Amino acid sequence: MTKYMIDKFMRAVEMSDDAVSRYVADPAGFVDAWLAGGGTPDLPTDDRVLTPEERDAFAAVDHAALYALGAHPYLLWHFIEAAHTHEFGDGFGWRDLVERYRADVAPHGHVDYIP
Amino acid sequence: MAELVMAAATPHNPLLWRAMRDPMPDDLAAVAGNFARIRDTISELGVDVLVVVGTDHIRQFFFDHAPAFVVGKAAQYHGTYENEVRTFGMEYVELAGHPELAEAIAGRELLPEAIDFAVSHEWRLDHGFVIPLQYLRPELDLPIVPIHTNATLPPLPSPRRFAVLGEHLRETIAAWETDARVALITSGHMATDVGGPRQFAGSPDPEFDADAVAWMRDGDLEGAVDGCRFDRVMAAGNVTYQYVNVITALAAMGGRPADLAEATESRFASSPFFMWRKPA
Numbered sequence: 222m223t224k225y226m227i228d229k230f231m232r233a234v235e236m237s238d239d240a241v242s243r244y245v246a247d248p249a250g251f252v253d254a255w256l257a258g259g260g261t262p263d264l265p266t267d268d269r270v271l272t273p274e275e276r277d278a279f280a281a282v283d284h285a286a287l288y289a290l291g292a293h294p295y296l297l298w299h300f301i302e303a304a305h306t307h308e309f310g311d312g313f314g315w316r317d318l319v320e321r322y323r324a325d326v327a328p329h330g331h332v333d334y335i336p
Numbered sequence: 337m338a339e340l341v342m343a344a345a346t347p348h349n350p351l352l353w354r355a356m357r358d359p360m361p362d363d364l365a366a367v368a369g370n371f372a373r374i375r376d377t378i379s380e381l382g383v384d385v386l387v388v389v390g391t392d393h394i395r396q397f398f399f400d401h402a403p404a405f406v407v408g409k410a411a412q413y414h415g416t417y418e419n420e421v422r423t424f425g426m427e428y429v430e431l432a433g434h435p436e437l438a439e440a441i442a443g444r445e446l447l448p449e450a451i452d453f454a455v456s457h458e459w460r461l462d463h464g465f466v467i468p469l470q471y472l473r474p475e476l477d478l479p480i481v482p483i484h485t486n487a488t489l490p491p492l493p494s495p496r497r498f499a500v501l502g503e504h505l506r507e508t509i510a511a512w513e514t515d516a517r518v519a520l521i522t523s524g525h526m527a528t529d530v531g532g533p534r535q536f537a538g539s540p541d542p543e544f545d546a547d548a549v550a551w552m553r554d555g556d557l558e559g560a561v562d563g564c565r566f567d568r569v570m571a572a573g574n575v576t577y578q579y580v581n582v583i584t585a586l587a588a589m590g591g592r593p594a595d596l597a598e599a600t601e602s603r604f605a606s607s608p609f610f611m612w613r614k615p616a
Contacts, residue, residue, distance in 0.1 A: 225399050232398060236419050294531030294574050295488060296394060302423065319536045327533040335490045336399055 224291040224336035226270050230255060230279060231292065231300035241303045248304075249280035285325040291334045298322065338512040340505070341381045341614045343520040343585040344374045344596075345552075347607035348390065348467040350424035355603070363602045370600055370609040371471040377613065378472060383519040385434050386473070386480045387441075387505060389585070390464040390523035391487040391578045396456075403454035404493040405501060406484040407442040409435050413482065415461040415469075429466055434479040440512050441481065441505065450504040451497065456484075464578075468523045485584075487524075487577040495564035498580050499557060502587025520588050522581040526599045526606040529573035539606050541572035545599045548579055552610045555593035557586055582610055589614075 233255065234240045244251040256276070260267030271279070278286040284301045288294070305318050347367070356364045378386075395417050397403065415429040442453040465482055485501070486492055502520075509518050526548060527541035534540040551560035560583050569576050586594070589612040599606035 228394075228399060232394060236395065236417060238418055238422055241422075288531075293394070293488075294529075296531070298531030298535065299419065299423070303419065306423075323533060323535060323537070326531075330533065 223270055223272060223275065224293075224334060226268075227275055227287065227290060228293045228296050228336065229269070230271065231287075231296045235296065235300045235303045245304055245307055248282050252276055252279045284322055285329070288326040289329045289332060291332055291336075293334050338509050338514050338516040338518055339614070340509045340588065341383060341517045341519060342377060343522070343589050343610075343612045344377070344472075345522040345524060345582045345585050345608050345610040346371065346374060346468045346472065347525050347609075348464045348523045349525065349604055349607065350420060350426060350463040350467055351604060353467065353470075354425045361603075366600045367602050367607050367609075370596070370598065370607075373596065374609070374611055375472045375474075377611065378478075378519055381519070381613070382517050383478065384516045385437060386469070386478050386519050386521055387437070387483065387509075388465055388469065388480050388521045388523065389483045389485060389501070389581050390468070391581065392484045393462050393464055394488055395462045396459050397484065397486070397489070399489055402486055402489040403484075404486050404497070405451055406454045406456050406459075407438050408433055408459050408480075408482040408484075409438040409442065409455045410457050410459060411435055413459060413461050413480070415466040417460060417462055420463050420466075424463065426463060426466065427470075429470070429476055431461065431469070431476060432479040434481050437509075437512065437516075437518075438481045441483070441508050448504060448508075450500055459484075464523050468521055472521065485581055487580060488575065492566065492577060494566075495561045495580050495583055498583040499561055499587040502584040502589075505584070506588045506590070520585055522585045524578035524581040524608060525576070526579060526608050527572040527576050528578075528605050530575050532574045534573060536605075539599075541576070542606075544568070544572035544576070545606050548582075548608075549597050549599050552582060552586055552594040553597035555586070555591050557583070557591035560586060579608065582608065585610060585612065 259269035410433045413431040420426040526545045529535045529540045596611040
């Protein structure tokens, strides 16, 4: 489990409009490119590591799995909100996403998200 | 000497930015009214500088470096992040800092005995700071000293430390050799859950909210410190710890009862509004 890295990835996506667009367009491709794009020994530290389970959860945009893995809830909600905003329209809106998210994470109760 | 002429606590819910517009929706009229009441008091008391105690929402500070208390020493601040424009429709803002007061608070060569602050000379302020300022001083013409309190990235400072921060601010301002009139603004919320099983479904803990209003209404500093133990606050919602910022205001005002103490109901979870005016 690398909760710190889960949070780092979510934050890297959610804070940037450009990153959100590229992640939404190709979640798996974006995750793999992010993992490959970390620092090198001669640069300021920028490590990027996810377990296969964590990588797959991001590739599937699976908020319930990420919640259960210990993603920071505040970052997770805003990450998921960013990843689904493009779907808002007739028949599915922000409130629907809120309800779906809540129903999906509720069975997991409180998860220790402290890295 | 400078004078701490008032303290106040307000919400910073960024969802207000789109919703609280004219014609004012009925359920948000009381929230708008309480912002106006504090805004008018700032004007009436001739405030020169604002000390703003709030919590960065994992924008500037992250688990790679998560200090407990950060004092902004910059002369200028940018405000609002790209995601806050996208998600909440917020505006980018520019704010003047107050390096002299910041240095009085944080120390120059040595940190004060009270608190081991970190200082920042380059800090983009998020909605935790920008939203209260836009409602309390829409002109954005008063210099600010922002103080970040870590309420989101454990381990967090204990509630007692927030009281010590308030006492330190009171003593520092009282000893500051100017004739400035200072207001302390704290930013936070009542019981709130974001990203957890109870998010956006009304207050996750009305009992905590009632206690949290009473501590301020009654001037019960020890009750507030005792009632804000980590486990209790987190049981009231996973981001409720930002309520603890109010303890700083209560302590700065000597622990006396607030003149305004209310958890204002609206379509959102209850909003905190507290205010203390220096006795005439």
